[in-house]
Amino acid sequence: MMTPAEAAEPKVEPEAEPKDAPSGTFLRDATSTEAICARILERHRDRVSVRKPHLATANLARIIEAVLKLSSRQSFHEISLRDLARVSGLSMGGLYSYFDNKTTLLVMILTEVSETVEAVLRDAPAGLEADPAAHLRWLIETHIRLTEAMQPWFVFAFMEAKGFPAAARAFATESELATERIFADVLARGVAQGVFTIPDIDLTAALIKPLLQDWYVKRAKYRKRGTPIHAYIAGVIAFVERAIAGR
Amino acid sequence: MMTPAEAAEPKVEPEAEPKDAPSGTFLRDATSTEAICARILERHRDRVSVRKPHLATANLARIIEAVLKLSSRQSFHEISLRDLARVSGLSMGGLYSYFDNKTTLLVMILTEVSETVEAVLRDAPAGLEADPAAHLRWLIETHIRLTEAMQPWFVFAFMEAKGFPAAARAFATESELATERIFADVLARGVAQGVFTIPDIDLTAALIKPLLQDWYVKRAKYRKRGTPIHAYIAGVIAFVERAIAGR
DNA sequence: TGAAAAATCGAGCGAGCGCTCGAATTTTTT
């Protein structure tokens, strides 16, 4: 009936990538743990006491990689700082050069995920707004590929949101709505142009969202079934396009 | 980007129920906390030391109600037995008359949710198998209404599955697949009768699932938007039916 | 009504938690 869980078991098998994958290079460059941690560092420069950026980025990456690894089997609250020190290779005290308390570490990860989604989805290739059907396809594929590239991050943010401090939770909610608005805009433009037929645009945008999220929330299930990412993307696009097809 | 969270804020406003709601009386009778706890008790008679069934059911209900209430803002692991004693009105020691350790309590809740879904969805009105379109509509509506009636239970099972012991996790995964199979069967029968056109039945069944789950996972969002349950059900049915409509 | 049985209680136990801080080590500067 439910259960996402244990999403990140074996290692990702590098799939033969179609050449025309959207934002291909961007996704690969911008979603490495190192690259993300460099951005986190920039956003939280004041909280991190280590001055050398290269060193700080590398260690923060090791810490966060340890969090994401351990969080596949335990909630964030269950992960002790001793576990974290052991898995990341730093000492207890060393950890506290990178955050002032455990909750800050949680917030660092959440905010980075939110910001990344927004930035990537708003960065559609020029001219795509003119073609709502193509734009929608691009949004669906890009969203799924982004969450694939940052899968442990998204699972973490999805599952741990409840435990965030109120401010961070409000921020996450707003971020969710922002994504939905991006989809609703495209749907509205398609209806205006007569290529889509949609009785309730907001509800439809809301229904597309969980179709995209299922790929990372239930990653283990699709892996077990042997569904490759391009098949999932094609399946979602086909399902959605038929559901909103114009007359 | 994500965030279910804080699903269960205000109290449920009793909605004007359409008379023909499926399993209407069953859902109301079988999904009260008392009724569910009576079933849990039966399944775990050996773990509970209190002999009088009426007493045991009432206290177990208070304990589980406390868990579900507290779990809307914290993970199960964060809920201390002292919190649980305070909110449920029992003493520390009293709690241990109803389970032998904290994990057992977790497992009790999960297994009951799994069993309930299976039992309810397999209990379609007689003759419905002959009409796949009607059967599919019944499955969608019944699933959503069941998860609405037991919303905190479903959110709990969904969010805490990761922390279950391996055996319980495997059981939950199997339960998820069983539900999907029920949907896949109906889709296959519809395709055979020529009323549905579906390129990949298993993938389609897999995509319908998150549409049903979104109602309880993101309950707060739909509440904030003022989307009533019948509108959500109608929206999902319309969306799915267009996506799989026959030629 | 009184004694046996059932149910409830909560202070106390060892263990593990988040976090600190002075000492030790490494890197940079002169």
Place this chain on the structure above:
DNA sequence: AAAAAATTCGAGCGCTCGCTCGATTTTTCA
């Protein structure tokens, strides 16, 4: 090569955790 600065270290602090168990209260029934 020595001094200064930056970084890393981990034992130890106070605290809360899950859980126990003998004392106490409530219920049952001859």
